[in-house]
Amino acid sequence: MKGLLLRLSALDADAATAVRVIAHFEALLGGGLDPASLTRSTAGLAGCPAGLELPDGRSARSGPDGVALRGVPEHVSGRVGLEPAGGVWLERPGAPGPFDELVLEWMAITARVLAGRPWQSRVPxxxxxxxxxxxxxxxxxxxxxxxxxxxxxxxxxxxxxxxxxxxxxxxxxxxxxxxxxxxxxxxxxxxxxxxxxxxxxxxxxxxxxxxxxxxxxxxxxxxxxxxxxxxxxxxxxxxxxxxxxxxxxxxxxxxxxxxxxxxxxxxxxxxxxxxxxxxxxxxxxxxxxxxxxxxxxxxxxxxxxxxxLADIPVERLSTQEDVRRLGRLARGERGERAGHGGELLAALAAFCRTGSLRQAAGELHLHHSSVAARLAHVEKELGWRLRDPQDRFRAQLALYALRLADGGDGFGGFGGLGGLGGG
Structure with missing residues (x-):
C-alpha cells in the first residue's frame, strides 16, 4: 500500500496536502492493486470506513484499522459513481471531512483502473x-x-x-x-x-x-x-x-x-x-x-x-441600458418566479453562442420547446428579435458586460449562465 501518508482530519486544507493525497493514490496505481487493498488504504488515509463496488460486481469495504467489513453501510457520507455501474464511498459519521471530496475523486480514478481503464500519471x-x-x-x-x-x-x-x-x-x-x-x-x-x-x-x-x-x-x-x-x-x-x-x-x-x-x-x-x-x-x-x-x-x-470589454470601468458597464435590463431580468425584478431569471439568461447565452435552438437545448439538457419559451420571454421583455444577427450580437455583448459588471461570480448568484467563456 506504500504506507499511509497522512490523517486528513488533522491537517489544514492547502495545496501541498492535496498533492500528498494525490501522490498516495498514485503510489497505489504504481503497484499491485485489488479492491480490498484500495478500500483498506483509503480507509486508513481518511480515518473512516471506505467501500467500493466495481462495474463487474467486485466489491469491498474496510475500516480504518484495516479490518474488512461485511454487510451494507449504515451511513454513506460521500459517494462518487462509476460507469456503467457501481461506485466508491466513505462512511464517516457526521459531516464529511475537508478532504473527503478529493479522496473520493482519486479513489474513483483508482477504481476505474481496477475496472480496466488506462491511467496516465501527471501530478502537479x-x-x-x-x-x-x-x-x-x-x-x-x-x-x-x-x-x-x-x-x-x-x-x-x-x-x-x-x-x-x-x-x-x-x-x-x-x-x-x-x-x-x-x-x-x-x-x-x-x-x-x-x-x-x-x-x-x-x-x-x-x-x-x-x-x-x-x-x-x-x-x-x-x-x-x-x-x-x-x-x-x-x-x-x-x-x-x-x-x-x-x-x-x-x-x-x-x-x-x-x-x-x-x-x-x-x-x-x-x-x-x-x-x-x-x-x-x-x-x-x-x-x-x-x-x-x-x-x-x-x-x-x-x-x-x-x-x-474588461478595460471598461465596471460603473460604466453596469449603467448601460441593455446591461441594466438584463440584470433586472436575472434578479427577477419583472415578476419571475425564484430562479427563473437565471434560467432565462442561461437559455439566452446558450442560444447566442450556438445560434441554434436545438444545440442550445442540448447543452442545457432541455427540450427545445422549453428553450424556445424562455427565449420568447426574453424577447418580449427586452424587445429583441434573437433570430436577427444584429440583435443576437447585441444580446451577447450585453451578457458579457453583465458578467463583468457582476464581478464574475454568476450574475448576482445565478451561476451557470452562459457558454460565453469560449468566445
Missing part, C-alpha cells in the same frame, strides 16, 4: 508561493526571476502560461486547483500556489524555445505557444475543460454545475514576462461563471477583441 507540484509571486512580479530584476524559475523547476527559455483558479466560497483554492489539475488534465510541467484569494498555476511545455514576438503571447497562431495547435485542439483550455467535464460527469450534472470552480487562462508568454500572462488570466477569469466546462474555463486568447 505545490510550489513555494514566494517564488511564484516573484516570477509573476513586475518589480523584481530579471536575474531574480530567472533564479526563481529555476528553483521552481521551470526553464527561462520555454514559453509558459499562467492560469488563475477561483474556487467555491469557503474552500481552499489551492486544494481546488490541485484537485482539478491532478486529474491529468494538463501536459507539461505544472506548478501550483495560492496567490491571495486565487490559485496561480504555471504551466510550461517542452516544445521549443521562446520565439520572437511570443513575449506577450502574440505568436503567429494567435498566442498558441508551447506546441498548442492554432485551432485550439490540445490547448490548455481544452484540457482544463476536459478535466472539468470528467469531474462533473462522475458526480452528475447538478453537482458539476454547483462545484463553483472558475478558471482563467492567460496567453503564452516569455517566462520573464509571466506577469503579462497572469494579468490576462485574471482578466479572463472575470468572464467565467460556474457551470459547464465551456462556461467555467475562459481562455484570454479565445476571447479575442471581446477581452477589451
Amino acid at each position: 507540484q505545490a510550489a513555494d508561493p514566494a517564488l511564484v509571486e516573484l516570477v509573476l512580479s513586475g518589480r523584481e530584476e530579471a536575474p531574480d526571476r530567472v533564479r526563481a524559475l529555476r528553483l521552481l523547476g521551470l526553464s527561462p527559455e520555454v514559453p509558459l502560461r499562467v492560469i488563475a483558479v477561483a474556487g467555491r466560497a469557503g474552500t481552499d483554492v489551492g486544494m481546488e486547483a490541485v484537485a482539478l489539475l491532478g486529474r491529468g488534465g494538463l501536459r507539461g510541467t505544472v506548478r501550483v500556489a495560492r496567490a491571495g484569494s486565487l490559485g496561480a498555476v504555471l504551466v510550461q511545455r517542452p516544445e521549443g524555445p521562446v520565439r520572437a514576438g511570443d513575449a506577450t503571447g502574440g505568436s503567429q497562431h494567435g498566442g498558441a505557444t508551447g506546441g498548442e495547435s492554432p485551432d485550439g485542439s490540445g490547448s490548455t483550455a481544452c484540457e482544463l475543460r476536459s478535466a472539468l467535464h470528467e469531474r462533473a460527469r462522475e458526480r452528475g450534472a447538478a453537482h458539476g454545475a454547483a462545484q463553483g470552480i472558475r478558471v482563467g487562462v492567460g496567453g503564452g508568454a516569455d517566462p520573464l514576462d509571466a506577469r503579462t500572462s497572469w494579468a490576462e488570466a485574471r482578466s479572463a477569469l472575470r468572464f467565467a461563471v460556474p457551470g459547464s466546462p465551456r462556461e467555467a474555463v475562459v481562455d484570454h486568447d479565445e476571447l479575442g477583441p471581446v477581452a477589451l
Whole structure:
C-alpha cells in the first residue's frame, strides 16, 4: 500500500496536502492493486470506513484499522459513481471531512483502473508561493526571476502560461486547483500556489524555445505557444475543460454545475514576462461563471477583441441600458418566479453562442420547446428579435458586460449562465 501518508482530519486544507493525497493514490496505481487493498488504504488515509463496488460486481469495504467489513453501510457520507455501474464511498459519521471530496475523486480514478481503464500519471507540484509571486512580479530584476524559475523547476527559455483558479466560497483554492489539475488534465510541467484569494498555476511545455514576438503571447497562431495547435485542439483550455467535464460527469450534472470552480487562462508568454500572462488570466477569469466546462474555463486568447470589454470601468458597464435590463431580468425584478431569471439568461447565452435552438437545448439538457419559451420571454421583455444577427450580437455583448459588471461570480448568484467563456 506504500504506507499511509497522512490523517486528513488533522491537517489544514492547502495545496501541498492535496498533492500528498494525490501522490498516495498514485503510489497505489504504481503497484499491485485489488479492491480490498484500495478500500483498506483509503480507509486508513481518511480515518473512516471506505467501500467500493466495481462495474463487474467486485466489491469491498474496510475500516480504518484495516479490518474488512461485511454487510451494507449504515451511513454513506460521500459517494462518487462509476460507469456503467457501481461506485466508491466513505462512511464517516457526521459531516464529511475537508478532504473527503478529493479522496473520493482519486479513489474513483483508482477504481476505474481496477475496472480496466488506462491511467496516465501527471501530478502537479505545490510550489513555494514566494517564488511564484516573484516570477509573476513586475518589480523584481530579471536575474531574480530567472533564479526563481529555476528553483521552481521551470526553464527561462520555454514559453509558459499562467492560469488563475477561483474556487467555491469557503474552500481552499489551492486544494481546488490541485484537485482539478491532478486529474491529468494538463501536459507539461505544472506548478501550483495560492496567490491571495486565487490559485496561480504555471504551466510550461517542452516544445521549443521562446520565439520572437511570443513575449506577450502574440505568436503567429494567435498566442498558441508551447506546441498548442492554432485551432485550439490540445490547448490548455481544452484540457482544463476536459478535466472539468470528467469531474462533473462522475458526480452528475447538478453537482458539476454547483462545484463553483472558475478558471482563467492567460496567453503564452516569455517566462520573464509571466506577469503579462497572469494579468490576462485574471482578466479572463472575470468572464467565467460556474457551470459547464465551456462556461467555467475562459481562455484570454479565445476571447479575442471581446477581452477589451474588461478595460471598461465596471460603473460604466453596469449603467448601460441593455446591461441594466438584463440584470433586472436575472434578479427577477419583472415578476419571475425564484430562479427563473437565471434560467432565462442561461437559455439566452446558450442560444447566442450556438445560434441554434436545438444545440442550445442540448447543452442545457432541455427540450427545445422549453428553450424556445424562455427565449420568447426574453424577447418580449427586452424587445429583441434573437433570430436577427444584429440583435443576437447585441444580446451577447450585453451578457458579457453583465458578467463583468457582476464581478464574475454568476450574475448576482445565478451561476451557470452562459457558454460565453469560449468566445
